[in-house]
Amino acid sequence: MTEATGIVGEFFSLKEETDADVLAMQCGDFYEFFGDDAELVSDELDLKVSQKSSHGSSYPMAGVPLKDLTPYLKALVERGYRVAVADQYETESGHAREVVRVVTPGTLLETSDADAQYLAAIVDGGTNGFDSRGSSAAGDGYGLAFADVTTGRFLVADAEDADDALTELYRFAPVEVLPGPAARGDDELLNQVRERVDAALTLHETESFAPKRAAHTVREQFGRETVERLSVDESTLAAAGAILAYVEETGTGVLASMTRIQAHHGDDHVTLDATTQRNLELTETMQGDADGSLFDTIDHTETSAGGRLLKEWLQRPRRSLETLERRQKSIAALSSAALARDELQDALGDAYDLARLASKASHGSADARDLLAVGETLAVLPALAGTIDSAPDLADSPLTEIVNRPDREAAAALRGTLEETIADDPPSTVTQGGLLQRGYDDELDEVIDRHEEVEGWLDGLADREKRQYGLSHVTVDRNKTDGYYIQVGKSAADGVPDHYEEIKTLKNSKRFTTDELEEKEREVLRLEERRGDLEYELFEELREDVASHAELLQDVGRTLATVDALSSLATHAAENRWVKPDLHRGDRLEIEQGRHPVVEQTTEFVPNDVGMNENRNFLVVTGPNMSGKSTYMRQVACIVLLAQVGSFVPAKEAEVGLVDGIFTRVGALDELAQGRSTFMVEMSELSNILHTATEESLVILDEVGRGTATYDGISIAWAATEYLHNEVQAKTLFATHYHELTGLAEKLPRVANVHVAADERDGDVTFLRTVRDGPTDRSYGIHVADLAGVPDPVVERSRDVLERLREEKAIEAKGGGSSEPVQTVFDLGDGQFRGPANADGGEPDAGSETLDPETERVLEDLETLDVNTTPPIELVSKVQRLQERLEDDD
Ligand code: ADP
Ligand code: MG
Numbered sequence: 001m002t003e004a005t006g007i008v009g010e011f012f013s014l015k016e017e018t019d020a021d022v023l024a025m026q027c028g029d030f031y032e033f034f035g036d037d038a039e040l041v042s043d044e045l046d047l048k049v050s051q052k053s054s055h056g057s058s059y060p061m062a063g064v065p066l067k068d069l070t071p072y073l074k075a076l077v078e079r080g081y082r083v084a085v086a087d088q089y090e091t092e093s094g095h096a097r098e099v100v101r102v103v104t105p106g107t108l109l110e111t112s113d114a115d116a117q118y119l120a121a122i123v124d125g126g127t128n129g130f131d132s133r134g135s136s137a138a139g140d141g142y143g144l145a146f147a148d149v150t151t152g153r154f155l156v157a158d159a160e161d162a163d164d165a166l167t168e169l170y171r172f173a174p175v176e177v178l179p180g181p182a183a184r185g186d187d188e189l190l191n192q193v194r195e196r197v198d199a200a201l202t203l204h205e206t207e208s209f210a211p212k213r214a215a216h217t218v219r220e221q222f223g224r225e226t227v228e229r230l231s232v233d234e235s236t237l238a239a240a241g242a243i244l245a246y247v248e249e250t251g252t253g254v255l256a257s258m259t260r261i262q263a264h265h266g267d268d269h270v271t272l273d274a275t276t277q278r279n280l281e282l283t284e285t286m287q288g289d290a291d292g293s294l295f296d297t298i299d300h301t302e303t304s305a306g307g308r309l310l311k312e313w314l315q316r317p318r319r320s321l322e323t324l325e326r327r328q329k330s331i332a333a334l335s336s337a338a339l340a341r342d343e344l345q346d347a348l349g350d351a352y353d354l355a356r357l358a359s360k361a362s363h364g365s366a367d368a369r370d371l372l373a374v375g376e377t378l379a380v381l382p383a384l385a386g387t388i389d390s391a392p393d394l395a396d397s398p399l400t401e402i403v404n405r406p407d408r409e410a411a412a413a414l415r416g417t418l419e420e421t422i423a424d425d426p427p428s429t430v431t432q433g434g435l436l437q438r439g440y441d442d443e444l445d446e447v448i449d450r451h452e453e454v455e456g457w458l459d460g461l462a463d464r465e466k467r468q469y470g471l472s473h474v475t476v477d478r479n480k481t482d483g484y485y486i487q488v489g490k491s492a493a494d495g496v497p498d499h500y501e502e503i504k505t506l507k508n509s510k511r512f513t514t515d516e517l518e519e520k521e522r523e524v525l526r527l528e529e530r531r532g533d534l535e536y537e538l539f540e541e542l543r544e545d546v547a548s549h550a551e552l553l554q555d556v557g558r559t560l561a562t563v564d565a566l567s568s569l570a571t572h573a574a575e576n577r578w579v580k581p582d583l584h585r586g587d588r589l590e591i592e593q594g595r596h597p598v599v600e601q602t603t604e605f606v607p608n609d610v611g612m613n614e615n616r617n618f619l620v621v622t623g624p625n626m627s628g629k630s631t632y633m634r635q636v637a638c639i640v641l642l643a644q645v646g647s648f649v650p651a652k653e654a655e656v657g658l659v660d661g662i663f664t665r666v667g668a669l670d671e672l673a674q675g676r677s678t679f680m681v682e683m684s685e686l687s688n689i690l691h692t693a694t695e696e697s698l699v700i701l702d703e704v705g706r707g708t709a710t711y712d713g714i715s716i717a718w719a720a721t722e723y724l725h726n727e728v729q730a731k732t733l734f735a736t737h738y739h740e741l742t743g744l745a746e747k748l749p750r751v752a753n754v755h756v757a758a759d760e761r762d763g764d765v766t767f768l769r770t771v772r773d774g775p776t777d778r779s780y781g782i783h784v785a786d787l788a789g790v791p792d793p794v795v796e797r798s799r800d801v802l803e804r805l806r807e808e809k810a811i812e813a814k815g816g817g818s819s820e821p822v823q824t825v826f827d828l829g830d831g832q833f834r835g836p837a838n839a840d841g842g843e844p845d846a847g848s849e850t851l852d853p854e855t856e857r858v859l860e861d862l863e864t865l866d867v868n869t870t871p872p873i874e875l876v877s878k879v880q881r882l883q884e885r886l887e888d889d890d
Contacts, residue, residue: 214241
């Protein structure tokens with residue numbers, strides 16, 4: 001292969017210089033792929049492969065026309081390939097080629113997806129891979145940066161630890177991640193990134209992560225002062241710098257549209273870790289579908305930018321009462337002013353994605369239609385302002401301030417320029433004229449006038465010739481090979497005048513030209529070229545002018561998106577009878593007749609109340625399987641979350657004390673059903689909550705502890721409850737099928753029992769879906785087993801066992817031989833296990849003498865294990881060890 005010379009050789013040497021998977025090299029009017037690359041694109045994209053011979057060898061070759069490259073690029077990049085594009089340019093001695101762009105998932109500009117497309121960098125601050133001479137500033141957290149090249153959005157965030165970092169990554173769902181020098185060697189971290197985020201991992205040149213160099217790059221881009229004001233960690237700046245360098249080096253050419261850097265500090269945002277986002281099905285369901293997610297349910301936005309913003313709001317609920325109340329005021333005004341809201345949404349229907357258009361302008365890929373779209377979208381702003389102004393409720397709301405945020409005069413001026421210059425219906429090519437209106441440039445006007453004159457002359461030529469020479473069947477047309485010609489039907493062809501010069505004979509006609517026609521043709525060609533050049537030049541100036549207004553366009557885009565997102569929330573509130581929650585900084589959470597925002601769409605939903613306060617902040621939720629426990633708890637979490645988005649909520653009335661974080665965990669058994677989780681994951685997630693939740697957090701535990709044997713499970717659930725209640729003091733809802741846990745309410749002051757009621761009549765269980773105070777008092781499980789046809793002796797025996805469990809009696813395992821083991825019981829009184837010898841009222845003797853000494857010792861150890869003081873995780877491993885000892889035994 002290395003033998004190849006000429007075009008093929010050039011291809012291979014260019015390919016060698018890039019780290020791309022595929023190279024597309026311009027050869028005249030085509031982009032060509034050679035060798036393996038040709039095979040690859042033909043496999044992936046059904047391109048035809050031919051053979052190109054070069055010095056006796058032959059190479060596979062595939063090509064696409066220049067103007068068709070974009071869809072192929074997009075398709076390759078979406079399949080995960082990095083594609084280098086080499087362009088051809090003229091030199092004194094012919095032409096040369098050079099790689100001008102490497103297109104990767106995170107730098108693809110040609111996306112048609114409305115979602116944000118983030119490129120991320122993650123830097124491990126503890127060991128950032130550089131010896132940070134004397135720079136103690138490198139914290140032990142992680143630094144993160146996110147950039148969307150399609151909109152110019154740029155965000156940075158400090159993350160405290162790997163978990164935090166993964167949460168942010170999950171939230172932004174980047175399509176490409178650049179791990180820093182240390183992070184790329186951290187297999188555990190990379191595996192987690194792979195698991196949680198569907199992104200390409202790119203090992204970018206490590207130098208660009210070097211703290212000093214990166215910080216310099218960031219300052220150059222956003223200004224020294226801005227960067228200082230951000231006050232983020234060194235590792236975060238390193239991440240930001242690396243992204244900027246990457247965007248520059250891949251030749252994406254949108255640095256100019258990255259006008260602003262925003263820092264996300266944790267304190268104003270509700271902590272919402274990845275598991276919680278997934279459990280609450282914020283943007284996709286557990287099955288991974290966007291349909292049926294919370295976002296999908298409440299999204300009535302008109303524009304893609306509005307949709308992106310609303311999604312961002314959902315994923316980043318806020319803690320600032322002021323921010324939330326401001327959003328509430330706008331939504332309240334919008335939801336009652338239905339007509340004005342319709343008008344706003346109508347106007348928004350004409351808006352294009354301004355941030356994306358600004359990026360395209362900066363990149364130089366915007367065509368005249370794009371600039372026309374910029375102008376039309378800028379016109380939406382005054383339309384919104386007008387509607388808001390003339391509806392008193394809206395005028396008095398924060399919406400007035402929102403529409404006045406962008407520089408409206410500058411926006412109007414830019415819009416004026418565009419409206420006066422771009423033609424009404426311009427073509428999508430920018431080199432062939434037809435882009436601009438008359439009156440913009442004198443020279444252009446002259447060229448256009450003359451061009452139209454000549455075209456008029458050509459248009460009238462056929463008729464004139466017919467009349468003058470009495471010819472029938474005459475047409476005037478042009479094509480590539482013949483240029484302009486006069487075509488005369490066979491029958492009339494003999495009668496043409498002498499000055500007609502025949503150029504071609506066809507089956508039914510002949511083609512002629514004349515000196516005059518040839519002269520006009522030369523003029524047309526000259527004019528066309530002049531017009532194309534001149535228009536392109538003027539258009540480029542215009543496009544640069546638009547690009548230089550990137551920040552203004554982003555401001556206007558943001559305003560339109562904000563009005564869109566607020567109107568969407570208002571629409572949903574009005575159509576679904578949602579109410580404005582009372583927000584406060586206290587502990588009270590009172591929801592009257594709350595509903596689940598998604599389930600209520602498809603089900604006749606039975607509303608439920610919630611009452612929590614400083615004296616009652618831990619609810620143990622019991623009830624039979626399928627009664628609605630999980631739904632009830634998720635409903636509470638969704639209502640709190642929506643309240644902290646500033647949205648109205650599905651309830652008759654709600655009072656919500658602001659929380660600093662929402663944590664949800666679903667027991668491994670329930671998750672296992674969906675092939676997701678293991679008991680180990682369940683426990684590490686539980687441990688994470690116990691470490692990070694605070695007294696201002698909302699914790700939802702759904703059957704946690706279920707993923708293991710009963711006594712382990714109860715122990716863990718019991719200990720976790722105590723810890724959450726005593727130490728963390730978070731607002732907690734804990735659904736459990738361990739009936740034993742309902743006893744906690746008597747022991748711990750702030751724990752209360754609630755249950756989802758069911759009705760049993762005539763052997764039928766009816767789920768009432770109503771949540772009532774107190775523990776559930778029936779075991780519907782056995783009843784269901786009965787209904788399902790489990791043999792009678794088994795059902796009877798389980799009733800018997802249950803009875804004894806209720807009376808806290810030891811159960812003697814039934815069976816033939818006396819060597820059968822006897823189970824211990826869990827003592828509700830002191831939260832300890834007791835061996836059968838201590839269990840009163842049982843028949844312990846029958847079995848106890850059959851216990852072997854090791855089992856006895858295990859039981860003793862179990863007895864001395866203090867559930868109250870042992871940390872949950874340690875408790876798990878201790879119980880596991882005890883189990884192993886029992887297993888070793890038999
Ligand atoms: P559990 O967690 O107790 O097993 P789920 O919460 O999973 O029960 O609910 C079981 C079914 O009942 C789900 O299909 C859910 O949609 C429905 N459901 C739950 N709560 C209600 C309610 N309040 N009104 C109507 N249907 C409900
Ligand atoms: Mg459940």
